[in-house]
Amino acid sequence: MADLTCHFAGITAPNPFWLASAPPTDKAYNVNRAYEAGWGGVVWKTLGLDPHAVNVSSRYGATRWGGQRIAGLNNIELITDRPLAVNLAEIREVKKLWPDRALIVSLMVPCNEQDWKTILSMVEDTGADAVELNFGCPHGMSERGMGAAVGQVPEYVEMVTRWVKHYSRLPCLVKLTPNITDVRISARAAYKGGADAVSLINTINSIVAVDLDLMAPLPSVDGKGTHGGYCGPAVKPIALNMVAEIARDQETPNLPISGIGGVSTWRDAAEFMVLGAGSVQVCTAAMHYGFRIVEDMKDGLANWMDSQGYGRLDDFIGRAVPNVTDWKYLNMNYDIKAHIDQDACIQCGLCHIACEDTSHQAITREKDSKRHFEVIEENCVGCNLCMHVCPVDQCITMHRVDDGLYANWTTHPNNPAREPEQKPSAA
């Protein structure tokens, strides 16, 4: 049976499934329940200085898609709305009860060295395993110069990280905001400041929906709304890319990454991990279904590892990173064509109309005056669209037809900046 033990930036946990800093990790009651359910780690909901923050009523909005009630979730909740001392006491107590689990404390205080120094010593005193700097929340606190407002300025990220490393012996995770143009810049700043790891993504700035009767964004607080932080399954593709970009960035070598963003299943977690994440953090899926979902996450990941012959997490963490490359290194000689399995085809016509209206007119709709969908190979560019719209698994498959040679954009005749001779592949 695979060993799920997670060694991450000096933190050890029985498994890589951690709860992200968020409402589910707000207090001892929830965190105890999470550990009981089997979560390997918890990032305690962000602490700030007293007087504590105050939250409004009506905090979440959700995107529904194709019958899924929370395809994406948006929140306008701020950091903890409980006194600092209460949180610290509970953290101490919980860590004593669960010494084998990772307990990381998320922090957000103004960009003021003394404030960081003060709160760090208090946190260290609780016995917590690490701190995570919340440079990510895009709503509310950013108006007060904290959260994403810090994360969006690389100099601040580096400066505060440096203070934290200076005043605390605890491992320091820097949580990055996706509300920037290039996440590598933020990661490099954290790296320069001495961060032990980065965690990403925090939530994405969003208006999740508009109530057309109220004429106001949702969630509505007495008829008014504000932008919130978007998370859940819908953001996973964005998060995967940002994780991969940092994982393959030569300027942040071996920087541990805690992957966050729409992780709902063990498979999502595995995808983050092969792209370089050493642990994953979960929130929305737990908020949708409760802490019990970790059971299948652990079981599914272990079974998958067994089936692949991976004994430890390190056996597969980062395995896909070398295959993430720049567009210019993709093989332009690679050629695939769609093929429709006529026995599996249910004759819905979706492949035809998608190709006919929006692609390359490469799928017939009739043969001998009968409804019949077949690929016209000479028109097919191998785009995969038909395969994606087809409701039947394995009905439309792509088949390679090229000669197996390699040629990329860097030497392509249409490239005005082409290099005189072909260089070996980046892979």
Add this chain to the structure above:
Amino acid sequence: MSDIKPGRLDDITLAAHFSDIAPTLAPSAALVEADRCLYCYDAPCTQACPTHIDVPAFILKIKTGNLKGAASEILSANIFGGACARVCPTDILCEGSCVRHKLDDQPVQIGALQRYATDWVYESGQPLFERKPDSGFLVAVVGAGPAGLACAHTLAREGHKVVVFDAHPKAGGLNEYGIAAYKMADDFAQKEIDYLLSIGNITVRTGMRLGANLHLPQLQQDFDAVYLAIGLGGVKTLNTEGEQLAGVLNAVDFIATIRQASQLASVPVGRNVVVIGGGNTAVDAAVQSKRLGAEHVTLVYRRGEEDMSASPEELAFARQNGIDVRLWARPNRLLGEHGQVNTIELEGTVYCDDRLLGTGTTYTLPVDMVLKAIGQAWLPLGPDGELLEMTDGKIATDDNGHTSLPGVWAGGDCSTTGQFDLTVQAVADGQRAALSIDQTLRANSRAAA
């Protein structure tokens, strides 16, 4: 001793037995079901519908919360979309051709979704149709069943004035008189007609029977066009000994009695009932007898299941209701006492060189009531009928419903137009004929000008 009597069950049980068999979907269930629609291109379900309702289009509108649009999509193609949602044998039409059969063996419940969308109209009462400016033409429609009223509605939309004549006290034809009560619960047939007539410029005159107090030459003279949708007033006979005995009834009459009864407990039904026939009418008669309290109901059909015109789902419904279905059997004779039927003698049947023959093996069943549902037949109209060219006992028409008489169209069960003897076919006939009438009238008027 014959045993036919009303009130075999108490009112509460009867009310439950005759309440809506397929109530409309809850909004959340409708959304789940709508999500199952794959939104096929050039969809097979639409092709399978005689009125070609754009099924994926209306289901998408349900999904997006555009119920008015969904209802409009349905009713524009088929003004009896509400009735069809209730009575169509969807398992052999739209749902029968749903591609999901090949995917997971469960078609999208198109009928239920169609009902969901159309119920919205009858609850909200919102008008969906407007009349074009008055054309000045006046059209007579004979028969206020689905074919006649669909024709009238389309003509009214096109700007013509219409008078609809019907022999019965109420409009609706078989929707009102000939379909099981639990399929058209809560007086739905009349609600639907009220909505249809709300477009205006349609006058309904009941108690007017062609060949009796209404005559074709007069209609041709008084109106610019005539549409005949008179159905088949007659019923085929068994031609067996004892058919004249009391207790031997036409299934359509029995169904009409139930539909028109103010108290279900007042409808007499036998203790032992035998229904002869293999169509939807036979199933409706059999199941309703059972639900009225008959102890034992047998449905006798002379051929096999695959030959029945009742759909497989209808037959399964009959069996679920405890109907004893006897295939490959036919009535040889009916026996009785004091003029009242009490025994039916049946004979086994077999195909021999594509001919149905009796096997010679006979047996008898005790019976109090025999319901004949072996099909309807043309009821001669007298001199009016002789004016029309007939084919196979029906009014001969071209594809647009035009008869041998100039200015006279026909459709629905009385004509040769359709593929099915179903409400949805009648509607398709009526609408197609209306467009033909409209084109003809406007072309004639242009020619005259």
